[in-house]
């Protein structure tokens with residue numbers, strides 16, 4: 528990354544919106560042990576209360592994680608001219624500071640890739656990304672099937688089949704938040720350096736793994752931001768907008784952001800499990816109790832994705848698809 532003059536850095540700063548944006552009570556991030564059958568109940572509760580949880584005993588081989596991390600470190604430390612051979616992102620490819628095409632910026636560089644085996648990846652990434660994505664997708668599908676079991680949904684692959692489908696529109700991204708020498712602790716005045724601005728993920732489920740550098744924050748119900756302690760051995764799972772819709776709002780698509788650390792590099796890798804483009808996204812009839820109304824207008828994933836990719840990060844993307852329900 529190039530160095531920045533002082534006025535330039537201002538575009539990456541976010542001021543606390545309220546006098547106090549810290550939670551009054553800091554809740555524990557739900558912890559799910561995938562090797563324990565009773566995890567189903569906790570899983571559903573975590574999706575309802577937070578839309579976010581941490582997973583241990585996930586079954587993803589450490590070898591796949593380490594190989595991917597090593598390759599990503601190599602790629603991001605290569606000369607800018609090499610990285611730019613894979614950019615600009617359209618939306619796939621190498622991106623630097625610009626996120627999406629609607630003016631969002633962050634103190635981040637990234638590779639956004641299709642999560643399909645035959646995809647066009649930078650040299651050496653092919654096999655490594657395939658092994659990693661295949662394994663993480665298996666874990667995501669197991670979680671989705673446990674959720675379906677606990678919700679008494681039939682068949683139990685009602686969610687997971689969308690990720691397993693040949694046409695599944697899933698993506699994978701590696702984010703690198705480099706240290707920012709221009710961002711001095713003493714000059715912060717409570718301001719934060721935005722790595723990846725606040726947003727929800729549009730897909731069904733996101734599976735995140737990072738190195739041991741902090742930065743990820745989730746928004747709590749009271750509007751405060753909670754910092755998620757990093758844990759390179761575990762995975763963090765987000766409910767995406769599409770799962771919120773399929774559960775008619777029972778599960779919450781969590782708002783999150785990344786604050787760049789300033790002194791330590793953060794590296795994260797995220798698998799976004801999405802449905803085929805033609806898939807209709809609507810509340811599952813078996814989840815609708817009694818006269819319960821659908822909170823959303825029906826849409827295909829293609830329609831939602833198109834609308835999402837025309838929005839800014841912090842926009843309320845689902846708002847456009849909410850129904851006005853008479854009270």
Ligand SMILES: C=C1C[C@]23C[C@@]1(O)CC[C@H]2[C@@]12CC[C@H](O)[C@@](C)(C(=O)O1)[C@H]2[C@@H]3C(=O)O
Nearest residue numbers: 618626627631728729835836837838839840
């Ligand atoms: C500003 C944008 C970047 C994004 C597309 C969008 O227009 C709004 C949603 C953004 C997001 C957030 C989650 C994922 O990182 C992502 C790949 C996605 O599916 O939606 C990004 C998009 C992106 O980086 O292109």
Ligand SMILES: O=C(O)CCC(=O)C(=O)O
Nearest residue numbers: 700702723743785795797
């Ligand atoms: O890099 C991270 O830790 C999270 C980034 C993120 O939320 C995203 O890419 O959608």
Ligand SMILES: [Fe+2]
Nearest residue numbers: 726727728783
């Ligand atoms: Fe995200």
